[in-house]
Amino acid sequence: MTSIDTRPAPDAATVRRPVPVRLLWLLAVTAVLVLLMAASVAIGSRGVGWSDILAALGGSTDNIGQAAVTKRIPRTLLAVVVGAALGLSGAVMQGVTRNPLADPGVLGINMGASLAVVAGIAWFGLFSATSIVWTAIVGAAVAAVFVYAVGSLGRGGATPLKLALAGAATSAALTSFITAVALPRGDIAESIVSWEIGGVGGATFAGIGTVAPFLVAGLLISLLSARSLNSLALGDELAAGLGERVALARGVAASGSVLLCGAATAVAGPIGFVGLVVPHLCRLLVGVDHRWLLPFSALAGACLLTGADVLGRIVARPTELDVGILTAIIGAPFFIAIVRRQKVREL
Amino acid sequence: MTAVLTPTPSTVDTVARGRVRRAARRRLVTTLLALAVLVAFAVTLMVGRTFYPPGDVLRVVLGSDVPGASFTVGTLRLPRAVLAVTAGLSFGLAGVTFQTMLRNPLASPDVIGITSGASAAAAFAIVVLGWSGTAVSVTAIVSALGVALLIYSLAFKDGVAGTRLVLIGIGVAAMGKSVTSYVLSKAGAWDFAEALRWLTGSLNGSTWEATVPALLALLVLGPVLLRQTRALSALQLGDDTASALGVRVERTRIIAIIAAVGLLAFATAACGPIAFVSFLAGPIAARLVGPNGSLLVPAALVGALLVLVADLCGQFAFGTRFPVGVVTGVLGAPYLIYLIVRTNRAGGSL
Numbered sequence A: 001m002t003s004i005d006t007r008p009a010p011d012a013a014t015v016r017r018p019v020p021v022r023l024l025w026l027l028a029v030t031a032v033l034v035l036l037m038a039a040s041v042a043i044g045s046r047g048v049g050w051s052d053i054l055a056a057l058g059g060s061t062d063n064i065g066q067a068a069v070t071k072r073i074p075r076t077l078l079a080v081v082v083g084a085a086l087g088l089s090g091a092v093m094q095g096v097t098r099n100p101l102a103d104p105g106v107l108g109i110n111m112g113a114s115l116a117v118v119a120g121i122a123w124f125g126l127f128s129a130t131s132i133v134w135t136a137i138v139g140a141a142v143a144a145v146f147v148y149a150v151g152s153l154g155r156g157g158a159t160p161l162k163l164a165l166a167g168a169a170t171s172a173a174l175t176s177f178i179t180a181v182a183l184p185r186g187d188i189a190e191s192i193v194s195w196e197i198g199g200v201g202g203a204t205f206a207g208i209g210t211v212a213p214f215l216v217a218g219l220l221i222s223l224l225s226a227r228s229l230n231s232l233a234l235g236d237e238l239a240a241g242l243g244e245r246v247a248l249a250r251g252v253a254a255s256g257s258v259l260l261c262g263a264a265t266a267v268a269g270p271i272g273f274v275g276l277v278v279p280h281l282c283r284l285l286v287g288v289d290h291r292w293l294l295p296f297s298a299l300a301g302a303c304l305l306t307g308a309d310v311l312g313r314i315v316a317r318p319t320e321l322d323v324g325i326l327t328a329i330i331g332a333p334f335f336i337a338i339v340r341r342q343k344v345r346e347l
Numbered sequence B: 001m002t003a004v005l006t007p008t009p010s011t012v013d014t015v016a017r018g019r020v021r022r023a024a025r026r027r028l029v030t031t032l033l034a035l036a037v038l039v040a041f042a043v044t045l046m047v048g049r050t051f052y053p054p055g056d057v058l059r060v061v062l063g064s065d066v067p068g069a070s071f072t073v074g075t076l077r078l079p080r081a082v083l084a085v086t087a088g089l090s091f092g093l094a095g096v097t098f099q100t101m102l103r104n105p106l107a108s109p110d111v112i113g114i115t116s117g118a119s120a121a122a123a124f125a126i127v128v129l130g131w132s133g134t135a136v137s138v139t140a141i142v143s144a145l146g147v148a149l150l151i152y153s154l155a156f157k158d159g160v161a162g163t164r165l166v167l168i169g170i171g172v173a174a175m176g177k178s179v180t181s182y183v184l185s186k187a188g189a190w191d192f193a194e195a196l197r198w199l200t201g202s203l204n205g206s207t208w209e210a211t212v213p214a215l216l217a218l219l220v221l222g223p224v225l226l227r228q229t230r231a232l233s234a235l236q237l238g239d240d241t242a243s244a245l246g247v248r249v250e251r252t253r254i255i256a257i258i259a260a261v262g263l264l265a266f267a268t269a270a271c272g273p274i275a276f277v278s279f280l281a282g283p284i285a286a287r288l289v290g291p292n293g294s295l296l297v298p299a300a301l302v303g304a305l306l307v308l309v310a311d312l313c314g315q316f317a318f319g320t321r322f323p324v325g326v327v328t329g330v331l332g333a334p335y336l337i338y339l340i341v342r343t344n345r346a347g348g349s350l
Helices: A019-040 A050-057 A064-097 A109-124 A129-151 A160-182 A185-199 A203-222 A225-233 A237-242 A248-268 A274-286 A290-315 A323-341 B011-046 B054-061 B067-103 B116-126 B134-155 B160-188 B192-200 B208-227 B229-234 B240-245 B249-271 B275-287 B296-317 B324-345
Strands: none
Touching: A019 A050, A019 A064, A019 A274, A019 A290, A019 A323, A019 B240, A064 A248, A064 B240, A109 A129, A109 A160, A109 A185, A109 A248, A109 B275, A129 A160, A129 A237, A129 A248, A129 B324, A160 A185, A160 B160, A160 B192, A160 B240, A185 A274, A203 A225, A203 A248, A203 A290, A225 A237, A225 A248, A225 A290, A237 A248, A248 B011, A274 A323, A274 B160, A274 B275, A290 A323, A323 B134, A323 B160, B011 B054, B011 B067, B054 B067, B054 B296, B067 B208, B067 B229, B067 B249, B067 B275, B116 B134, B116 B160, B116 B192, B116 B296, B134 B160, B134 B208, B134 B249, B160 B192, B192 B324, B208 B249, B208 B296, B229 B240, B229 B249, B240 B249, B275 B296, B275 B324, B296 B324
């Protein structure tokens, strides 16, 4: 048995940044997001002049360039919304499970939402956008409960590595089921498989409008549970001692997180690793206080996904690269780095 | 008390009898498995849209010209069946080698991303570069070895802990899958069948051209791996014990890794990463054969049987023709979860 990594936990002084620093970072991240949104509208497989871009933003679609830009606007908005949802969802999930490896993708919760949607479409003829979102959320919730149950069996409860392993196995299982469910339906199989990679290419304002209420609800629940997440971070006993109703707080926060990632998956497919990377980076910027961490994670998630989407359009010109592929390529090394830092005992 | 005075049957006798019994069981199970593989192989050749009786099939295989059957059996079904057996044996052997060497059933090459590395490279070589044949296999094997080395070095930190290796492998596998998706989408034509081949594995459209390299690799590397049987069993006892037993630990390990990765890469280049076969073969073989002794041969046979039966099911059991990888995936993934549940229950702490 080898026990590894005895690095001391960083003390409170180093993880709590002073308020001016945090405000500065807030400004910086917002500025980056605005820049990325501008880039996302301006950059694409067709080069469009600035005058046309401005005209298109004003609502005009007189020539092909302006029409192309008009198509990019909902796409940009979707990337921002989905990125924010995933980043926030990941941050809440890491808080609830006190697990640095928690992420809607790593824990297989996105895949639960996907399987529910695919089965709903293939077997029960779901077609209305709202019912798809509901199905996705139910699927995400079931997957979350299942993975947590499997991961917390046995000694030591839900340790990070056990949860991640349970999540990876569940993802693998669900991916197989999705293919098996989708294949017999030749008419929809291809679109399902390409949706399964995760992307924001097919964005419409109507689609965003359908998920918006769910995302707003999830956002509010998540942000309101920031304070209880701070207590939970001290450990269950201490949190209970501080007057926190631990199970309730955990359930509420988790439901917010599931709402967010279920709804995001319903519009954009299962995009992995955003919720993993973003909270870790934000902790470096603003510290561990969830009242700051949660909004920051949402902002930074939006930046990451919009940036990845722009990058996908640049590297694969003249076609484009689905954003889910890029987030996995960026996020997986990050996942590996965190795994390497975990304490592991050889079985 | 008289019991103390009566001579008990000697321990040596008990051990020896146990050994004989287990050896007999191993022989029986291995023979039955081999027979089952033969039967499944024959059924694959006979059954299809048209049924051909065993006589016709045998004549085609022996080289005579039978109207109708020659094309269907000789050109369509035979390469498919041979590739199924070859890939199954290769995946089974490679999987059980890794599981034995790392002493962890989760550490099979498809779970820890080696197969998906090979698959990404093969897809790249075929779809983007337009290569075929040996060049593809070489690309696959180089990339699979690279991935294996990468995972091992990333997981190494005061020794390799099994769980960390598995999780790092899962991360690497996610990257491999993304690279495969990227390659397929960059090729422009997102061909659904082609995509499925490289993501879950499929035997559809098997040709001799793809089958022969995999078969040759099996004929060369299989015996190399089988010669290490004894040494691999000793490695299970831990490095120190193994070297005390006269095993050259590092040499065994390097030979086994190269041979196993080679088998895997050649098979993957031919039919894609057939999901979970290398993960399932070892544990199933262990159940059948019982404790003790090497699992290499039984696991290889189980692998071949799995691929053949899953392919038959995929083709004929449902209204749709499923690629073999989808069937093995649906079978294998719940088993993966079950294995994790059992490990957690047993109190293995991670």
